[in-house]
Amino acid sequence: MKFSPQLNVRTEYNFQESLIRIKDYISFAKKHDFSFVFYAENKSMFGVADFYNQAKKNNLKPIIGLAIDNPETNKTTLLYAKNKTGFQNLSFLSSWLMENNLTNFDQEFFDVFNQAISDTFLISEDDQIVEKYGAIVHQLFIPKISYLTSDEYENFIVLSAIKNNLTLKEISNVQDEHYFSDEEMQNKNPIDQKQQISQIAEACNFNLFDNSGQYHIANFKTPDNLPINIYLKQLCEEALLKYFNESKTFIEQTDYLKRLTYELSVIDKMGFNNYFLIVWDYVKFAKSQDIIVGPGRGSSAGSLVAFLLEITQIDPIKYNLLFERFLNPERATMPDIDIDFQDDRREEVVEYLFNKYGAHNVAMISTFQTIGAKSAIRDVARAYDINLEIVNAITKNIDLNYQNDLKSAVANNAQLKQYQTEYPELFEAANTLIGLPRQTSTHAAGVVLSDVDLRTILPIKIGFNGIYQTQFDMNFLETLGLIKMDILGLRNLTTLQLIQNNILRSRQIKIKLENIDLNLPEVFKTLNAGDTSGIFQLESPGMTNLIKKMEVNSIEDISIASALFRPGPQEMIEEFIERKKGKKQNYLIDQTLKDILNPTFGIIVYQEQVIQILGLVANFSFAKSDIVRRAMGKKDYKYMESMKTEFISQAIKNNYSPENANTIWDWIEKFASYGFNKSHSIAYSYISYWLAYFKTKYPSEFYAALLSGVIGNETKMTQYLNEAKRKDIIVKSPNVANMSFNYNSSQKLLFLPLTTIKGIGNEFIRKLREAYQNDKNLFSSIFYFTTKMLNNGLNKNLFKALIWSGAFDEFKYSRQTLDENIDQIFSFAEFNKNTKIIDEKLVPILEVQKDVPTVVSAKEKEYLGFYVSTHPITTIKAENKDLKAVGIDFIKENQGFTRIIGEIQNIKIFKDKNQNDMAFIEVGDETDTISVTIFASLFEQMNELIKLNSILAMDVKMQKYKNTISASLIKIVKVLK
Template sequence: MIAQLDTKTVYSFMESVVSIEKYVQMAKEYGYSHLAIMDVDNLYGAYHFLEATRKHSIQPLIGLEMTLVKDEENLSLRFLALSTKGYQELMKLSTLKMTGRKNWSDFTSHLEDVAIIVPYFEGIEQLDLGHDYFIGVSLDTPQEVFTRPILPLYQVNSFEKEDIQVLQILSAVKDNVSLREVDLHSQQGIFLPASDLEARFKNRFPQALANLQGLIENVSYQIDPSLKLPRFNPERPAVEELRERAEQGLSDKGLTSAIYHERLNEELAVIHDMGFDDYFLVVWDLLRFGRSQGYYMGMGRGSAVGSLVAYSLDITGIDPVEKNLIFERFLNRERYTMPDIDIDIPDLYRPEFIRYVRDRYGSQHVAQIVTYSTFGAKQAIRDVFKRYGVPEYELTNITKKISFRDTLTTAYEKNLQFRQVINSKIEYQKAFEIARKIEGYPRQTSIHAAGVVMSDQDLTDYIPLKYGEDMLITQYDAHGVEANGLLKMDFLGLRNLTFVQKMKELLAESEGVHLKIEEIDLEDKETLALFAAGNTKGIFQFEQPGAIRLLKRVQPQVFEEVVATTSLNRPGASDYIDNFVARKHGKEKVTVLDPALEDILSSTYGIMLYQEQVMQVAQRFGGFSLGKADILRRAMGKKNAKEMHLMKEDFITGAMKLGHTEEKANQVFAVMEKFAGYGFNRSHAYAYSALAFQLAYFKTHYPAIFFQVMLNYSSSDYIVDALQMGFEVAPLAINSIPYHDKIAKKKIYLGLKAIKGMPRDLSYWIIENRPFSSIEYFVTRLPKNYKKLSLLTPLVELGLFDEFDKNRQKILVNLPNLFVFVEELGGLFADTNYSWTEADDFTEAEKFYKEQELIGVGISPHPLQTLAKQALYPTT
């Protein structure tokens, strides 16, 4: 028996070209029954390797390569897990190394069921590790009599001889050097067929093969996929605590009728039977913390908005009974999957929120989730061509021709200009072929934008970790984390929640109005009129031109139609916009396939717009439970033909039992199948439409508050919108301009921050050193490092010195001489000594376009709205 042990994969970043899937697939073809990976320090690829070997019926062997310090000398080592326990120990070893440990003594307590292999070096027999170890012999190792057991250790980092060029490029990228500086004889190990490798070692070290067989023939790893949820309160059963808090929540909301208690009991039973009591309590705790800090946490997201338990705990803000939202879309006994309650957080406060999670549940129980940045098309070109000495300006010219959607192959095939550039030089062609090979390889690690993992025990009992800036990071990606039974939660920083929170705070501060966001009337007629007018610049989900055009066509009169518009404004659903609009306005007859479905489809004019409607139709017409209907919905959405065929038979049988004809049942199923592919989650649409409505409410009733907040985030995007709503832009003046934009009495006072290219330090200096009595005085006081025409020209062109002289062209013409003049004075101010050169001023149009270039809108004194529109939509 032979096994390839010492293999570096692409997860030993830029040291190998061995991708895991290809490696395992080739191993099957090459006749291997056992196969290993030994990446440098990390287990990034370990779980993917386990999955790939399972698919190809190969026994995986998980290993590590590390260099540790013993007796003040660097020692190259290999570690191989021999059992599930050994695999767990390997995770701890990797975590130790990836969190900064390097001394051999730090690692010796985690070697149970781990084979230690030391690659041969002269004098190795005298090495004393305090533990048994194997000597790793390669095909180049001198033949001698060893007193310690030996193992075959042939290092692999490539598939074929030609890969040497790629390895050299990767080495140059890693060390940030040119190709000329790379060792042209870089060590390369080519993956060999099992029979070839076995024959080579049998000829030189037959005992190594015998030792290997005895070591690995019984190796196996058992990965436990069961859930490892953190405990909310170890002192009390979670089922009791969850029920108590949920019932109290209903009582606090005044929801005491039987329908609420029956549904709450049903949901609690499902949650408990599926083992998710602690999960709901943890989510409740996190939302409670956010609100205790004054964060606006929104109305919820996703299918969780359909849960009454979630609503009772204030995890969500929509009453699912009142709004007819379906719990089974979120969770049901017939589909055992982890409930997915993503948590939206004002983006400003996400770091503080994650720190709370770490501190509350333990720094060893919480980690952020790794992602892998790969060589994209542009990055691959840039990295490879740079190693060939291609200058930066040429690199920019080449990469500009690649669309962000393109791979290098599609760019070359479809883009004539790109192809011509690549073919223009032999060197470019060589570099391009290498770039194409490394495209898609992992280049470095990054952090998942939202994901955080939590567990009941130390995370290293289940997965390997590494250090982040202020908390641990997993070595497994999100898929590997969840496959190991760990709770992955997405904490999504949402800027629109920050907007709402800031608007609420500013309203209380400036007008003394303490608005309760959750109590905003979602049927407010004036806000609905704003949606119908398409005046939704700055409104979550509705500020893009397509959404604005759709709103103007739909003309929503009730909130439910805002929800529908959210759902229509998506690929796929857009095919039915014309029907929806025509039916809504009475220009097309509303048709429903069967009277039994009328109440389900009436709010969407006979169109199955939501996933929940597909489920309700399956229940009403085919006799399905809502749980089974959800499975059908998923099968339709994923176009799972086999599962759909089986469920179609059940649906038709159920429909006929309810008195429907087979023909009608087939018709209804066909319509369900058609709509399920694009149907939107109504619970999610409802919650996000509510957030959009809250922003629109501020824009409608408190426009000054709305624009004050929005302008501070992106001035140029919202100034024209404010002008169209009757606001005016005040002239800019050096002695009064604020740093941030401000609004008072329908006037917008743009701040220094709004000026493109304005250094923050110069802005602060202006504010701290004013007032200025003249331009000469300003220039005299100005620090030398700011006496630059490039810095002062925008201030002049925006009219900040108009209070001293309205002729902006004249000021600009004189600035260079004025700099010299004040320099000769040695910093002394003489108010009247400078002799100004006259010049014709800019025209009003020139001023307008300069202003628009610098701050996004013209503010010169002429009809602002008209000119703004002309600037945005020039006719010539």
């Protein structure tokens, strides 16, 4: 059967309207000997770059266009770009369409449309367009092609049902005509359009990615119009002089001056002065607004220029970091300075750029959320009207590892195989949907700043906060000459800001991160004791264990631990620790490498070490060494073979024996792919250290900040609150008079905010604040409070939550008393809600009831998710001393058999390799929580006892596996609740 190109092909980027993936479209075109292919999405141009790229790679001529379906008639108009100007016109038109809700072809639309049609072919079946532009319109038959062949019709029906939120029984009028029909069918059309289509394709000629090597980056305006290279040099020289003058230790100035001269020359030669100044400017803005900026991220911490501009806080010479790892003069790539900002204020930095450089010169970057296996099953199941319980049972069996591969999920799961047998249409249709884009999203960090209107380069769309987004994703920006700047939000920086604010409020001490002593023994003592929860990078069990075994005593040690604790390098951990503790010596492969490798005890930990060794042994430049390192990491064997020959030859000239040269090369090659970026590792270790410093010196303020970041996460809140209590910090219940959104602290006190109470949100607290501003007597009595808040969101459910969380304790009634008198209190409030002055004589006398500790604990757990007053297990342990149970915090430090009393906080049931049920349960007491494994044979015997919130005495076996302490259940001794 013979097919020919069609004009109106809709692809996956017309979300939920097409089954045609671009790669399948290209394959189809090649199979049927097309020489050109058309591409036009409705209103958007999301897939244009991807389509153009794939077509070119497959020797097909891409014809780029834009489709506009009339919202009133659904008739299609197509515009195809004849040249680059035509593409730019379409880019402007698409950008306008994506910003404006097109309901009809009104005058505003035609004003924009008129500008777009020059340098394009106009093809339409729409009467309005034909009537208005008759002389230049190619009036052809242009059916929408939404699937490639007729046998995909049923799946297209399902897609249409999903798009319109209908079942298959409800959907109608979906015609079977949205596929490539053979030429015989096409020739039955009133107009034989094949020749005209070929003429259009022949006349459309431009290279989307031809930017003539030009970078589009915003222009930074220097004072007095100084040349940007001169201004950058001035800034750096002034900063270096200041650094010399303020340094408290000896600095070899020659090294810094030489390095600065070199870096500036490379930056200038590669044309990136402007880039550095732009980054310097927005970092400076953030700091001026007290937005915390990270000490560095990625390879940019290896730049002295970045350090002097205070883009980073890491002296690269002090830590032996390499500029070439960041910017390589022998490899023409764009610089990549990634900056972390506290995540709750990152948007302020983006808005600053938006306002400074202009709305159409700044854009976030679009990403595309694709349909995964679970959501595909759910979507299709709704269309087939399959029972939700069955759907839940199916999706429960789809492992997260198979989110993009349903066929493999089925192959590895017997239950899924059975479900596929029962519901073949469901699985077949779901497989066709997996991987299709569902909608656009926003790249977490990427921003582009252009010196020209972005719409002359690519189409854009309106995004978050009115800031535009590129319609193309990040993979095609550099080819178009756009430099992506990563402006990231990091939660740990927000935590650091909260800690500083807490200390200032509670102790009137202002601490600057850059002034913190990085060599305090007590801070390393905290880490080496395994007290790492809440510490950036270090709080996982495996990492905690490594820190303890390493006995870290410097920033460099923290950095090494972070670099080693990854797949690959982990195999060297035990060897590293033995060498560090002096148990193994004489480990250097060659004594000439001692300056490079002694800091890591002869083990290559960092990429920078690979670069340095290549430079030392073979006299390769650092720039060339970095290229060789990359080739090793990517396993580019052809290039590596040629480099090995050159390396050996150069090493022999450099007085190494052939045997040693070969040994060193093989050894480097083995560890090159393991090596981590030292610049990044050192920079992030600063954040780890700062958090450990605050945890050591200001624990109350530390925990207040840490807990503020996990409100709503009961597991984390319980963990951190228990830790705080173990450090003799007194945890105070929420208080209705404490109207903070976050946790607060004061010396050894920690105050829970109202937001920790289930059902209490920020809006209620805002109303509470407003009521207090209007009436300072608000908290004079429970009756007055209830009366005044009755019209401000207070109801009986919230009242009950406030009682049992302890928020009304300050009114000096027991919680039980208030609970039993809710109706009386609300009746009084209702009667007096319009009274300005309440007669105290009318306030009823409440019958006092005593609180029962176990009831209070249970209610706190119900309304807060954790215990504040008395943990029930403390009481239960006291009542069951004969069981001789120990705290979970104790057993985590010991291996072997032991007994605990704990509450089951979470249960996860899995299938073992024999398809039998086993479980992982999270068990907590007043000291800590631990994961306990229950193997299938035991779980089968006692699964009825394993219930959420039940309290059990149990014997467990503690053991170490892959540097992690874990527990497995031996037996349940007693059910205590």
